[in-house]
Amino acid sequence: MTIFTQGKVCTLALPLLVYSSYSFSVEPLFDTPPDMEPTFVDNVLDVFGADGGFDSSKAIDMSYIPTAYYTPEKQFGVGLLLVGLYQADPDAPSPQPSSLVVNTFGSMNQSYGVALENLTYFNQGRQRLGLALELHNEAAVFYGIGVQAGDNDANKHDFDEQLISFQPSYMTQVANRYFVGLGADVTHASAENLTLSDETSNQGTATRTETAALPSSTSAGLRFISRYDSRDYHLNPSQGWLVEADAGLFHRSDTNEQYGRYGVELSNYVDLSPMPGLIAWQVQGQFSSGDVPWYALPDIGGSSAMRGYIRGRYRDNQMAMGQVEYRLPVFQRYGMVFWGGVGSVAPSVRELNQELLASIGTGFRVRIKDRINLRADIGKGKHETHFYLNVKEAF
Numbered sequence: 001m002t003i004f005t006q007g008k009v010c011t012l013a014l015p016l017l018v019y020s021s022y023s024f025s026v027e028p029l030f031d032t033p034p035d036m037e038p039t040f041v042d043n044v045l046d047v048f049g050a051d052g053g054f055d056s057s058k059a060i061d062m063s064y065i066p067t068a069y070y071t072p073e074k075q076f077g078v079g080l081l082l083v084g085l086y087q088a089d090p091d092a093p094s095p096q097p098s099s100l101v102v103n104t105f106g107s108m109n110q111s112y113g114v115a116l117e118n119l120t121y122f123n124q125g126r127q128r129l130g131l132a133l134e135l136h137n138e139a140a141v142f143y144g145i146g147v148q149a150g151d152n153d154a155n156k157h158d159f160d161e162q163l164i165s166f167q168p169s170y171m172t173q174v175a176n177r178y179f180v181g182l183g184a185d186v187t188h189a190s191a192e193n194l195t196l197s198d199e200t201s202n203q204g205t206a207t208r209t210e211t212a213a214l215p216s217s218t219s220a221g222l223r224f225i226s227r228y229d230s231r232d233y234h235l236n237p238s239q240g241w242l243v244e245a246d247a248g249l250f251h252r253s254d255t256n257e258q259y260g261r262y263g264v265e266l267s268n269y270v271d272l273s274p275m276p277g278l279i280a281w282q283v284q285g286q287f288s289s290g291d292v293p294w295y296a297l298p299d300i301g302g303s304s305a306m307r308g309y310i311r312g313r314y315r316d317n318q319m320a321m322g323q324v325e326y327r328l329p330v331f332q333r334y335g336m337v338f339w340g341g342v343g344s345v346a347p348s349v350r351e352l353n354q355e356l357l358a359s360i361g362t363g364f365r366v367r368i369k370d371r372i373n374l375r376a377d378i379g380k381g382k383h384e385t386h387f388y389l390n391v392k393e394a395f
Helices: 040-047 147-151
Strands: 061-071 075-086 098-107 112-122 127-142 157-175 178-196 217-229 240-252 257-271 278-290 318-331 334-346 357-369 372-380 385-391
Touching (some): 061 357, 061 385, 075 372, 075 385, 157 217, 178 240
Antiparallel strands (some): 098 112, 127 157, 257 278, 357 372
16 A cells, blocks of 8 residues: 555655665665764754654654655645554563554645555564555546556546545464464445546547446455564564465445455565675465456556556456565665566466566665665656655565
8 A cells, every 4th residue: 555656757755855864774885883973964854753763662753754746647746654653562562663654645636645554563563453544536547457458558548536445454473473364344446537548539549448437336345364474574674584365255335246355475585694785575466256346456556566557557357476676775874776576467367477567666765763764766667667755665
């Protein structure tokens, strides 16, 4: 979740980001002197609570990061990123702090939204309560279903996506680093003003995909989650594994039909010490069955999976992707990343290897609190380039 800056034109971020400093838990490219005095930028960041540390004595240690951006769909906009860390039980602290991340934005074309991610650790991390909440009214695109539809620029339709999503979850440890749990998902989505894009209205109709109206719908369901998690820090791991599988059954209101969604994810983080940096890699799949609404179809793109593709251009009943990222701490709070990814969508699992999509990119990192980074990424996909400004790593 938490995606709000993506477009064909590079986003404008505040100069505050560009001149910040960085630190990381793995071997850096250049060592930071232990007696180094705070810089002017450090002092400025302190004003926003982004001092790079975590004060566990506070009920919640907050940072507030103002942002600015531009995309062709949303035009110019501003936002505010809020990051909070806390210990739910100070008498029995968890190895890593609980977290609250809130991402808000508003733009000149009246797009607006807020996304919240909260993960609370109880009983020294043996129980975990999660909450993902999203509300937005934003410019979006629809090209149809499948890779071929997404490849055809003449298929581009613009619409206003209105979405409300509520996703709580609870997990408990049943063995060493192994958790099981349940989650709920209630989502309402509607597509207003679905029209052929001005960019493509003069390209002719011979190869254009016919697109039916995208119906408004509310879906609700339950998910079962199975997870092995040995990561040392969930917002920015430097070592460990994540192996997760989930399955959910949902009911949609507009057709009174049921559908299923299933996911798998495998992630690993390898510290390269004594060499600088670490390698992070991820393989994931999202699969579906039944009468899946348009907004719940597995897709590629956004700030976490296959950066460089606008989310929603490529969607179908099944999705698989993999990405590898080199994360390099440079000096103090500064850092860089370089990545590549490959993936696809298809109507069936056996067709996922027939039409592959690739992305490459790089990014800048700034440590704002404890080990949490503000990240600015630019990714190039098959047809376009997108910029992302967000908190925490992509995976």
